[in-house]
Amino acid sequence: MSLHRTIIRYYLIINKARKPGFPTFEDINDVLCDHDFSISSRTLQRDFENIRNDFGIEIAYNKYEKGYYIDKERSLEIASILKFMEMAVLSGTLNELYKNAPEVKNYISFDSEGLIKGVEYISRILFALKHHRQVTLTYQKFIDESPYQVKVKPGLLKEYQNRWYLLGLLSDSGDFRAFSLDRMQAISVGESTFPEVEVSMIPERFNHVIGLSFSDHKPEFIEITVDAQQWKYIDALPWHPSQELISKNEDTVTFRLFVVHNFELEQKILGEGGFIKGIKPESLVKAVERRG
Numbered sequence: 001m002s003l004h005r006t007i008i009r010y011y012l013i014i015n016k017a018r019k020p021g022f023p024t025f026e027d028i029n030d031v032l033c034d035h036d037f038s039i040s041s042r043t044l045q046r047d048f049e050n051i052r053n054d055f056g057i058e059i060a061y062n063k064y065e066k067g068y069y070i071d072k073e074r075s076l077e078i079a080s081i082l083k084f085m086e087m088a089v090l091s092g093t094l095n096e097l098y099k100n101a102p103e104v105k106n107y108i109s110f111d112s113e114g115l116i117k118g119v120e121y122i123s124r125i126l127f128a129l130k131h132h133r134q135v136t137l138t139y140q141k142f143i144d145e146s147p148y149q150v151k152v153k154p155g156l157l158k159e160y161q162n163r164w165y166l167l168g169l170l171s172d173s174g175d176f177r178a179f180s181l182d183r184m185q186a187i188s189v190g191e192s193t194f195p196e197v198e199v200s201m202i203p204e205r206f207n208h209v210i211g212l213s214f215s216d217h218k219p220e221f222i223e224i225t226v227d228a229q230q231w232k233y234i235d236a237l238p239w240h241p242s243q244e245l246i247s248k249n250e251d252t253v254t255f256r257l258f259v260v261h262n263f264e265l266e267q268k269i270l271g272e273g274g275f276i277k278g279i280k281p282e283s284l285v286k287a288v289e290r291r292g
Contacts, residue, residue, distance in 0.1 A: 004092030009037050010051055011085040013044070014070070017059045018078060022067025055081050079241055083159065118164060118181025125166055125181075128154050128189045132196050134171055138186040139179055147185050152177070155199030160211055160264075167202050167212075176202070178212045210240050210257075211264025220261065224269065225254040225278035239268055252277050266291050 009032065016023050016031050025041055032039060039047070048059045056076035061068055070078060097104045128135045135154055140147035151171035158165050164181040208219035223246065226234060231253035235245075242258040259265060261284055269276060269288050279285045 002092075004089070004096070007085055007088050007092070008035065009039075010047065010055070011082065011089055012037070013047055013059070014051060014055075014057055014078070014082060014085075017068050018070045022062055022065035022069055024067045028068070055085075057081060118184050121181055121184055121187050122157065122164065124187055124189055125154060125157055129157065132193045132199075134190040134192055134194060135166075135168075136188045136190065137166075137179060137184055140183055140185060142183070150177075151190075152179070153194050153199055155202030156206060158206060158212070165212060167206065167214075169199060169202075174198075176214050178214075205260075208240075208242070208258060209260050209262065209264075210268060211262065213260075213262035213264055217260045217262070219258050220281070222257045222259060222261070222265070222284060223254055223278075223280040224257070224276065225252050226272060227251070227275040227277065228253050230272065230275035231255070234272075239265075254278070261287070 012031050012035060013028060016028050021027075025044060028044065029039060051057050051059060057078060058071040058074040059068055060071045060074075072078070094108075125135070127133070133154075135152050137150050137152060138147050139150055152166070152168040153171055154166055154168040156167040158167055158178075166179045166181065168177065168179075169175065170177055205214065228248065228251055231248070234243075234255070240257050240259050242256075244256050246254040246256050248254070257265075265284075266288050269279065269284075270291060279288065
């Protein structure tokens, strides 16, 4: 079986196992059959082992519920892994379609050409992140006419609004910076390494951040009440992994986030306009009013 097909199968298994309800082998196999896969119980166990070894996701069996679930305490960041698997699935699917039926391009419309620029640098950035290697970027800001070179200690690769960013510290000053991959013209990975602890605070802080605004503010619980119909869209595309439903009735829904109060959070709220029916705490209300 091709690597592309294997990744699709793993993706379907993980996505089913992460949903509530403790799916059984039959439940998982039904999903696979819907996508032209059919496996035995022994093959599923082998897939579980490969998923654990290759992706760091532990799928366990609950004997009381008689079904499977993802052991989050023993698994890596599931959402990020699924995102990369989705990219691989899409890339492989488009490649096969273009190879077998080039005319399919007439039926696909991308939002913007710029959104896919820079993805060729991801593998080198991931290598540098894994081995704590300094990188040299040839980078051009929107406001500058000419590119410049800068040495960076990479700390995190982050996606936001369909663009990818390298977050790291400037090697000479230690200042934090975010670099958009679509503004990079070249990247080289150096031989010298640096202690992981120098950039360890970046992933930790961005666990509670919407967007790219890096600040020393501590995360706090934010409660937002929205129109019940609008909640369907927010629920389908969560603002942040910490998002959880608090209460709902026929007219409104209240959800909660555990995030840092920053510019991007305010923009999210302003973007909902009249659908917002309430915000807590009061300091966020005032900030949004000032910006609106």
